[in-house]
Amino acid sequence: MSRELLPGTPGVPSDSSDSLPLHLEGTRAPIVWGVVFLVLIEATLLCLWAVSYLYLRMGVESWPPPGVARPGLLWPTIGQLLLLLSPMPIWIALRSARDPASDDAPPRMIPIAMLLASGYLALKAWEYWEKDYLWTSHAYGSLDWSMSAYAVFHVIVVLLAGAVMWAFSTRGELQERSRAGLQALLIYWVFVALGSLLFFGTQYLVPIL
Amino acid sequence: MTTRTADPTLHRRLSAVWAPPKGIWRFLTAVNHRVVGLRFMVTALVFLLLAGAEAVAIRLQLAQPMLGILSPEAYNQAFTMHGSTMMFLFAVPFLEGLAIYLVPLMVGAREMAFPRLNAFGYWVYLIAGVSLYGAYLFGYAPDSGWYNYVPLTGIGFRPGVNIDFWVTMITFLEVSALVAAVEIIVTVLKHRAPGMSLDRMPVFVWAILITSFMIVFAMPALMLTSLMLALDRMAGFHFFNAAAGGDPLLWQHLFWFFGHPDVYIMLLPAVGVVSTVIPVFCRRPLAGYTLVVVSALAIGILSFGVWVHHMYTVGFAFVGLSFFAAASMLITIPSAIQIFAWIATIWNGRLHEIATPMLFSLGFIVLFVLGGITGIMIAAVPFNWQIHDTYFIVAHFHYVLVGGSVFPIFAAIYFWFPKVVGRRLDERLGSWHFWLFFIGFNVAFFPMHIIGFEGMPRRVYTYLPGLGWDGLNFLSTVGALVMAGGMVVFVWNLVASWRGGAPAGPDPWGGNTLEWSTSSPPENYNFLLVPIVRGRNPLWDDPSPWEPSLETRPRWLAELSEAPDLRRDQVVTSAVTAEPEGRAIMPRPSLWPLWLALALTVSFLGAIATLYLVPVGLALAFVALVGWHWPREEKLVGYNEEEVNDEP
Numbered sequence A: 001m002s003r004e005l006l007p008g009t010p011g012v013p014s015d016s017s018d019s020l021p022l023h024l025e026g027t028r029a030p031i032v033w034g035v036v037f038l039v040l041i042e043a044t045l046l047c048l049w050a051v052s053y054l055y056l057r058m059g060v061e062s063w064p065p066p067g068v069a070r071p072g073l074l075w076p077t078i079g080q081l082l083l084l085l086s087p088m089p090i091w092i093a094l095r096s097a098r099d100p101a102s103d104d105a106p107p108r109m110i111p112i113a114m115l116l117a118s119g120y121l122a123l124k125a126w127e128y129w130e131k132d133y134l135w136t137s138h139a140y141g142s143l144d145w146s147m148s149a150y151a152v153f154h155v156i157v158v159l160l161a162g163a164v165m166w167a168f169s170t171r172g173e174l175q176e177r178s179r180a181g182l183q184a185l186l187i188y189w190v191f192v193a194l195g196s197l198l199f200f201g202t203q204y205l206v207p208i209l
Numbered sequence B: 001m002t003t004r005t006a007d008p009t010l011h012r013r014l015s016a017v018w019a020p021p022k023g024i025w026r027f028l029t030a031v032n033h034r035v036v037g038l039r040f041m042v043t044a045l046v047f048l049l050l051a052g053a054e055a056v057a058i059r060l061q062l063a064q065p066m067l068g069i070l071s072p073e074a075y076n077q078a079f080t081m082h083g084s085t086m087m088f089l090f091a092v093p094f095l096e097g098l099a100i101y102l103v104p105l106m107v108g109a110r111e112m113a114f115p116r117l118n119a120f121g122y123w124v125y126l127i128a129g130v131s132l133y134g135a136y137l138f139g140y141a142p143d144s145g146w147y148n149y150v151p152l153t154g155i156g157f158r159p160g161v162n163i164d165f166w167v168t169m170i171t172f173l174e175v176s177a178l179v180a181a182v183e184i185i186v187t188v189l190k191h192r193a194p195g196m197s198l199d200r201m202p203v204f205v206w207a208i209l210i211t212s213f214m215i216v217f218a219m220p221a222l223m224l225t226s227l228m229l230a231l232d233r234m235a236g237f238h239f240f241n242a243a244a245g246g247d248p249l250l251w252q253h254l255f256w257f258f259g260h261p262d263v264y265i266m267l268l269p270a271v272g273v274v275s276t277v278i279p280v281f282c283r284r285p286l287a288g289y290t291l292v293v294v295s296a297l298a299i300g301i302l303s304f305g306v307w308v309h310h311m312y313t314v315g316f317a318f319v320g321l322s323f324f325a326a327a328s329m330l331i332t333i334p335s336a337i338q339i340f341a342w343i344a345t346i347w348n349g350r351l352h353e354i355a356t357p358m359l360f361s362l363g364f365i366v367l368f369v370l371g372g373i374t375g376i377m378i379a380a381v382p383f384n385w386q387i388h389d390t391y392f393i394v395a396h397f398h399y400v401l402v403g404g405s406v407f408p409i410f411a412a413i414y415f416w417f418p419k420v421v422g423r424r425l426d427e428r429l430g431s432w433h434f435w436l437f438f439i440g441f442n443v444a445f446f447p448m449h450i451i452g453f454e455g456m457p458r459r460v461y462t463y464l465p466g467l468g469w470d471g472l473n474f475l476s477t478v479g480a481l482v483m484a485g486g487m488v489v490f491v492w493n494l495v496a497s498w499r500g501g502a503p504a505g506p507d508p509w510g511g512n513t514l515e516w517s518t519s520s521p522p523e524n525y526n527f528l529l530v531p532i533v534r535g536r537n538p539l540w541d542d543p544s545p546w547e548p549s550l551e552t553r554p555r556w557l558a559e560l561s562e563a564p565d566l567r568r569d570q571v572v573t574s575a576v577t578a579e580p581e582g583r584a585i586m587p588r589p590s591l592w593p594l595w596l597a598l599a600l601t602v603s604f605l606g607a608i609a610t611l612y613l614v615p616v617g618l619a620l621a622f623v624a625l626v627g628w629h630w631p632r633e634e635k636l637v638g639y640n641e642e643e644v645n646d647e648p
């Protein structure tokens, strides 16, 4: 096929021997774009939630309300660090899976990521078990409980998604077809970790400022 | 075009590969973008008729002082449902449906990026709309206005389930709008035909792309605030309860942070429609393509900075108000640029016939300018204080929304009906529809400016005689009935032309965009050969974007066109320059979208009865998502090429 085939169409290959690849990844894969926009939607929601927190905080004199203890920092910070680390194994799996010699990386790495995120969940559960106020107590309680619940819900979502992805990977499905799927999971997982960091900053630092 | 008929084998194979299922399975499992898009549009039109019936009831009640056609409670439900329907169940879903139908055809694709998500979005929309109207049937419709202000809608003032239906079903609906937005963005950015770089994209697609980005950033505000209200009402939270440290004004901020952009979410696609229709009837490319696109982008961005103009009377510091007043007035500049671009297109073109799509486009320009002028008036703070919550506001936003969104939607229906159905709408009935609707609209809504000046507040179910409001209210009701007459003509036209209209042929208007290169209605696969785009008006610049034919195509292109493995192949191109990057295999019909929508219905609708149903629905949704993502072949089975090969 001659070059005149597509005048003014830069980059369109006209070489007739080329065949377009079927398994796309990165910015070539539509699923990755889809997850990026899902993340944008949820990130907007999170930012508006944090802004709502500040808005209600500015409307009152004392925050937390009189008689309510300030949140402790030690264990929540440890939990937050665990969650921030949790996407790392998936990133490592994606990198080493480029090497055909180590296609068992995803089945080995996903459980580690899940374990780290579960640590966050356990610490959260323990922390809220000890709370002496509920969401029904006051607006501060409503914000605190709902934001933590939202973060926890998302960690559960990535744990479930990780479990499904792990099941696929043990069947050997991931190598060829779903590298983009694993990338999508990683993007979402990182978002969940960073989103909960935003809430962490709001819930634990604003009251002590 | 000749290549289509030249290759009957290819036609049959692609037709089979891309065919939606038959019978009841078609209803439950179809994912094709044209099936889903058409469903969105037809459903939205049914909701338009319902909202119109509510409007007629409202106008009859207000025709004279002290009438008792609607009780105060029935009146509250009628105007709340009218507003909520027009905003949430008609305008946005119709435009989404139009985009879902047209965008792949306009960018030369065979399918949207995520077809099952598309189908899921429709089911969510249908279920939410039917639930709201189901509640209405039993007298449980929301009744506190379409923007549902707290504290009126708090559990203390409005116990009972009416408001619960609003908060749960509107949140649910936003899920539908959001998935459609993601779907459209990814389709536009990753599935354009090779060669259709961003600067060659049709203006309609640009408008839809910008709208979808606005949905991504605006709708979360509504989801958050209605989630908060649902928690306040159903689980004892205190986000809006001032007595416990909450703040009712938080609702207004979050609602209008969504609400103002939502106006432009309804308006920008309309701008895209008019920018498509006018050049076709004037036989010249749109004047100022780049300016129109940049203006649409500017409107999209600016509209996130003006929400406080709905809250001037709340009592903010004047400095803040001045900022929002200035920002609101600023929006008129890009809007005016677009209007001048349309006028310039008409001026320099050869306007050869004023068919119905053109009539509605011209009507749009007139009404939108009038609505824009009152918009500048009410952006001024002192004037706004004077007419806040009066009929002047009702007049203003009907000029903007009916003029700015409903008229272009009618233009779109008359313009693309031949493509969708294969038959033309009747032109004589079309002009009856236009003139009845246009004259009726002005008779109904122009007097409301004056009634507003005279002090009549909105949302009152009746008024006393002798306030000077009687004559104009009666006139307004007459206008509403004339509009209703126009709608009867319209529905008659739709039904009659669907069954027996004149055959349209592939390109009845001499269009410039790729959808007119397909048959009417398009075949299952949209394009027999993947088109290659070399300019901004592919059908005008380039008589045959399909060339070279199959035999002479490079292998990568032939493969895409041929579906060699009996799978739904689609080209993936780069976001900016539309260089081919690869192939994607699109999913075949699936029941999971419906399952997922029903599972979430258990959560959302169930929450009204008991919160224990929320986790049940989520568990069912998890099952759906696993099934959805289960790796499968996506291959057409049982198709025997040899069997059909011999047919002529």
Ligand SMILES: [Cu+2]
Binding pocket: B259, B260, B263, B306, B307, B309, B310
């Ligand atoms: Cu506004």
